[in-house]
Amino acid sequence: MRHTLLVLVNDQPGVLARVAGLFARRGYNIDSITVGPSEEEGLSRMTIVTTGDDQTLEQVMKHLHKLIDVxxxxxxxxxxxVGRELALIKVNASASTRPEITHLVEPFRAAIVDVGRASLVIQITGDSDKIDALIELLRPYGIKELARTGTTAMVRGNVIKMEKTSSRRSFA
Structure with missing residues (x-):
């Protein structure tokens, strides 16, 4: 089963390495990980997507809780x-195939963000399935490069607020 974890951490050098190292040492795989500043200065928010059964997930969460900066x-x-990814796709595009490619990306609400002599760079945001679908449609044209972020996610509707506790900070 696929799991999405939100991890609030101190914004300190080495925290990402310690989290990734924990997964590696325990033999857990990270499907994707994104990290960025949170709404509170000094804290970063990680979105980790991993695969495993409920017992594996429970172990991962226990080990994460033991890390000092978590x-x-x-x-x-x-x-x-709400979960979104971003992908940049550089695809072969001759003068004759550009109109086809342009019409192909429109229904996906993707944007052409760079035009070269023999290529286009397409930017798309959305869930994994949407991005996978566009990639498969562009594959026959020849994908030269593909850069893809991991999932960034947030719970719908609920406002997650941070509160300071005596020695650690946590979601309220």
């Missing part, structure tokens, strides 16, 4: 959530 770990897999 403030909060939340499994949002069963919550209604």
């Amino acid at each position: 403030i909060k770990v939340q499994d949002i897999s069963s919550e209604p959530m």
